[in-house]
Amino acid sequence: MISLKVENISKIYPDGTKALNNVSFTVEPGEAVVLLGHNGSGKSTLFRCITSFEKPSEGSIFIDKTNIIGLSQGQLRPIRKKVGMVFQHFHLINNLSVFQNVLFGALGSVKYSFQAFAPVASPELREKAMECLHRVGLSHLAKRRADQLSGGQQQRVAIARMLLQDPEVVLADEPIASLDPKAGREVMDLLWDVVEERGLSVISILHQMDIAKEYGDRIIALKSGNVVMDDKIKNISEDFLQDLYQHDVDMDLVQETITEKGA
Numbered sequence: 001m002i003s004l005k006v007e008n009i010s011k012i013y014p015d016g017t018k019a020l021n022n023v024s025f026t027v028e029p030g031e032a033v034v035l036l037g038h039n040g041s042g043k044s045t046l047f048r049c050i051t052s053f054e055k056p057s058e059g060s061i062f063i064d065k066t067n068i069i070g071l072s073q074g075q076l077r078p079i080r081k082k083v084g085m086v087f088q089h090f091h092l093i094n095n096l097s098v099f100q101n102v103l104f105g106a107l108g109s110v111k112y113s114f115q116a117f118a119p120v121a122s123p124e125l126r127e128k129a130m131e132c133l134h135r136v137g138l139s140h141l142a143k144r145r146a147d148q149l150s151g152g153q154q155q156r157v158a159i160a161r162m163l164l165q166d167p168e169v170v171l172a173d174e175p176i177a178s179l180d181p182k183a184g185r186e187v188m189d190l191l192w193d194v195v196e197e198r199g200l201s202v203i204s205i206l207h208q209m210d211i212a213k214e215y216g217d218r219i220i221a222l223k224s225g226n227v228v229m230d231d232k233i234k235n236i237s238e239d240f241l242q243d244l245y246q247h248d249v250d251m252d253l254v255q256e257t258i259t260e261k262g263a
């Protein structure tokens with residue numbers, strides 16, 4: 001069984017920018033992949049194509065055997081539900097409770113607006129939402145407002161919301177970029193654990209090299225829209241990673257210099 005297959009995807013934006021060039025890979029159920037690439041290498045474009053917010057210029061994307069390219073909005077709705085997202089800035093609704101935020105994960109499968117939906121959500125769905133919260137270790141905070149949680153807790157709520165959606169493919173867009181190292185590792189551990197437990201396919205964009213090396217059993221690297229590496233981290237050389245992030249390393253040095261000058 002294959003959850004996600006990207007086949008010869010190219011994307012040329014209307015202004016002529018070629019953001020993706022003949023990109024192909026497959027992610028199996030239970031497989032967690034780290035996507036690396038310098039700014040502008042095409043990572044977000046790839047995610048937008050997989051979530052069908054952007055139409056590739058060429059190629060096919062199979063989610064659970066269905067080629068999503070060319071489907072109508074109506075045909076896409078049930079497929080979109082199979083793709084869960086985790087974002088850098090969590091995308092929770094601050095003035096709703098933790099529990100209500102998790103319930104939000106089921107909205108894709110019903111026709112109500114959230115205000116209409118929350119009070120009528122079925123007991124089964126509520127129970128399932130609590131189970132998801134329990135899985136991320138936050139059932140005791142179900143009633144608390146989302147903005148009264150730490151960043152790491154908010155990201156765990158976002159993971160619970162994603163779990164309630166029952167996705168097969170998860171795209172995590174810099175999921176720990178806003179967190180301190182300890183909270184970041186907790187979130188990565190949780191994400192990688194649920195991938196294994198539920199047999200999900202996950203692609204995670206990461207910019208922290210140490211974390212990428214630790215968690216990225218398999219790394220896909222993009223450079224100028226091309227897949228320049230798709231391999232186990234143990235087979236990837238330091239020189240390759242340095243080269244991939246050459247400009248980011250330079251930016252780190254610039255940042256250090258600015259900090260030193262400011263100090």
Ligand SMILES: Nc1ncnc2c1ncn2[C@@H]1O[C@H](COP(=O)(O)OP(=O)(O)OP(=O)(O)O)[C@@H](O)[C@H]1O
Binds near residue numbers: 046
């Ligand atoms: N709507 C658009 N129209 C034209 N060009 C675009 C558009 N969106 C992105 N691009 C260009 O496509 C290329 C890939 O951009 P993309 O945002 O996918 O890269 P990225 O790897 O996600 O970058 P970052 O790490 O900075 O988020 C870049 O050259 C970018 O300027």
